[in-house]
Amino acid sequence: MSYKSPIEDFKYNLAMLNYDEVIAGIEKFKEYDSETLMSVVSEIGRLNEQEVLDSNKIGDREGLKYVTDGAEGPEVHTPERFKKLYDAVKTSGYVGATMPTQYGGGGAPFTTAILAGEIGIAANMAFYMGPGLSHGAMKTILKKATEELKDKYLPNMTSGEWMGTMCLTEPQCGTDLGLIKSTAIPKDDHYELTGQKIWISFGEHDLTENIIHLVLARTPDAPEGIKGISLFLVPKRLDDNSRNTIYCGGLEHKLGINSSPTCVMNLENAKGWLVGEKNKGMEAMFLMMNDARLKVGLQGIAMSEISYQNALEFAKERKQMRSVVKDKQDKDSKADNIIVHPDVRRMLMNVKATTEAMRALCIYTAMKIDLAEDHPDEKVRQEADDFAALMTPIIKAYCTDRGFLNCSESLQVLGGSGFTKEYPLEQYMRDVRITMIYEGTNGIQALDLVGRKLTMHQGRLLQNFQKEVQKFLSENKDNEEISSFIKPLENALNEVTASTMWLMQNGIQDPENALASATDYLNLVALSSMTYMWARMAKFSVGKNEPIHKNKIKTGTYFVEKIMPELNMYSKKVQAGKSSMMDMEVAEF
Template identity: 45%
Template sequence: MPAYQAPLRDFDFVLNELIKVQDTLPSLPGYEEATQDIFSSYLEAAAQFCENELAPLNRPADEEGCTFDPATKSVTTPVGFKEAYKQFCELGFTALDCDPAYGGQGMPKTLSFPIIEMQCSANVAWSMYPGLSHGAYSAIHAHGSDEQKATYLPHLVDGSWTGTMCLTEPHCGTDLGLLKTKAEPNGDGSYSISGTKIFISAGEHDMADNIIHLVLARLPDAPKDVKGISLFIVPKFHADGSRNSVYCGSLEHKMGIKANATAVINLDGARGYLIGEANKGLACMFTMMNAARLGCGMQGLGLGEAAFQGALTYAKDRLQMRAMAGAKFPEKAADPIIVHPDVRRMLLTQKAYTEAGRALAALLALQLDIEEKHPDADARQDAADLVALLTPVAKAFMTDNGYTAANLGMQVFGGHGFIREWGMEQLVRDCRISQIYEGTNGIQAIDLLGRKVLLDQGQKLRKFTKQIHKFCQANEGNAQLAEFVAPLAKLLKDIGDITMGIGMASMKDRDEAGAAASDYLRLLGHLTYGWLWARMAEVAYAKLETGGDDFYKAKIATARFYFAKLLPEVEALKATIKGGAKPLMTLADEHFVF
């Protein structure tokens, strides 16, 4: 597997030329010092860490995995993980975008997202340890009491403690209304938590002094459905150093991310502390879940980038056959496989999905910063609505495309891609889970169409599509962009019509929305990526007029590939949506046989 190189040039393009973060961030309270120079220094430091420390650990850690000791109920992470985490903390990355009141550096999320991508490309299993901790920090920061914040946040910020979220149980995953974990009041403000949680990422390990579990459980006499769920802080060690009754029961044997400890967690009267209001735990946990869903999207993006880098290097080196139009390198025994159209199709698909995903990640990160810091309430609400609408798109579309990119990378390697030593099959295995956890991509599609579009009669969607409409209007007479603007404008209109059609059909039969959801999400994903690629082409054309280099020519060529070879998928999606629910629902359950 070729060595990972952080795509610093593309980060610079997206942040400073496309999204133009410096036009917004310095005007937001608390971000006055977030200059382009500061961004560059952080990104360069993160690149060095990911390239030199994390990436070399990736394959050996996958081979070694995590080790569970049943006698002590402890977990040992792969060689080098603990030392890399210590260095990560010392470099200040755990504190990057955290509140200065608790030891954080107060940097924007627009800076943290590229660093997350680099970690995911270099070593996605390792990245999950600090990733889950940041989610726990966010939930406590948003919903915890002053005492809870003072107790837990400084340690989560400096990295000496890590965090998890404990939702899933053996009998329930997506349907959390079925969970059985109990919380009994102790009479002193604490609760006795008993139950079993499964699939807990980073649930037990040796990388930090303490692990703070955020656990969903039911109080006595709580309502039976999701309205009766509360959220509790359950530390592995209490503040006084005493051991709590929360233990790892085993580790899962998994297809991928083997270097992350995916644990079964047993709570046997563990002492916990209510966070937020009783029976409002799911709303509190969604603070962490939404962050995790964006984190999943970043995993798809990061692994897609790693697969592209590996495939591109191999395609330039591997000699096989001659170009169909005639030998390109007659002095060699054969031409490198990059000359072949089908190999170029695979490479360009990886490149197009990855670079558009990077642009979407930057766009969402900036909206998160605006939502948190902007002095104008309307601007904060608009940003929040855009993040709410596009979070399921980021989670599902980016991970689906990341898995496609990883598979294509393995395909470029041919038979060698199927061999462990080359590293490509690990990317496929590691990426596959991103489409499943934190709400399967089918659930993301239902969330998008049902809750984010139909529930508010398309209000959030209209805010988003208005931006695309303005872009198309502004460039209606631009001859350079005509090949992008015309199909984008048509797709925009089609999505409006299709959304209305689904809404009308689902009023008569709710299965219509469920049948359309996954195709609809992919349709909106293509609209989003198409808009971003058209914008990137616009920037590239402008730069070329002032002496820009081949980087910008490659942007335009990739935009053309996207519109010519990937965007046409929308025609099939529109057709399958119009096919409705009937083809799915008419076959009786008893006729599903084998």
């Protein structure tokens, strides 16, 4: 098992996306120019490449222990090394890096969390789910809670002393949160919460003394459905350090992420405090979910990267068969390294070209989130927010679907070895599979894109994106050096326009048409966005001699020739509509 943080690629992306002017140019982030940012991220890279990476396999094999006779109720014990590791991560300042300095954070841009997060996830995805979710919880408290709650909870969460969770799911509701039954009854200055939550990541563990749960529940007078849900902060420990009545009722046994505790959480008159307005819990929770959705997309990217690195190392060492080209044959050996074979290169290039494009798109979106939150000009903030809102479901769904495919394709490079526990690929494939399901399944992300994001503000989100791409095309239409990227991008934009028109014409009068085409449409826009990223990378790299620039042109060329054409297929599928699936009677399945 090996992993090297993709520091050079991060630096490349920051330069290509003009980070120093766009983000470090904002007063609040002036101390975080790309050099400073990269020195912070490189330090995190060293910690993860050494200490955290080793713990990944151990965590997978050792798993978690559910102890029913703990001193204060059921306990969850994480793998032996995790406490020491968590303390090291805490000391590094990783947990609160992007939180405001007022609450003890580092005040860094969100982009930092995406760069550092990719490294952490690659080294140990299951372990980093804890700090990752905690970040979303902190952000929600920061934006929606009262000053009193912020002062009481944020400093300890920012320092990593305490961790946060999100408690939405119940046995009868996952996707459909309108079915939530947990109740919150007002009492004195607080509420008493009762109910059962399931599959709560890091709901109970021994890494921190206190755990701050954000729980969705209904007040007695709440309207039915999604409009009657409120959000509450429910700490494991109360002010006097006594236990609140929220306990872990058991752990799930899962396909992967074996060291991430997935807990049943039972609440019996547990003390909680309202976060945000009553009955506006979903709005508050969306703050956490959007953050978490981007980070889940990042999990797909990180797992693609580490799988690729392992596959590449194997392909350069394993010798099988001969190259069909005599000059390429190794004269000192009876067989050649498998990397000489075109089909092995096809697999490696598929992973490399998609991973680099997904990373560029994710960093670009993270920068837009920084602009949306902190740019002084309202118009810039609004346009950036539109971009991030449009890309969130795309990154969540596309990068995790592709992340799983990329882990599978990397495993394939190892042949039978990939299927064995001698190598880490089988674990990566098991671990990454959940990313397509949690934080809203990928099917639901597609519905969010087509049903909400496309129609929001009379279609402004997509129109702004189309305008941005069109502007790039107009500026570069005569640039012969990158014409091999410009033409595919024109094609991509045309296909997005045609499929969007089709959806507007056929989806409004018959919504099943829109829903039937939603996933194909999401893949179409994702591949178009990635083609745009490759065109921008080509523009940045063309004519430069350093190896990374030559490498980008070659990798981008592979993308536009061998992967981008998939988008024409998706466009065709969108426009085929619903009938071939909806004409089937249930009994005919």
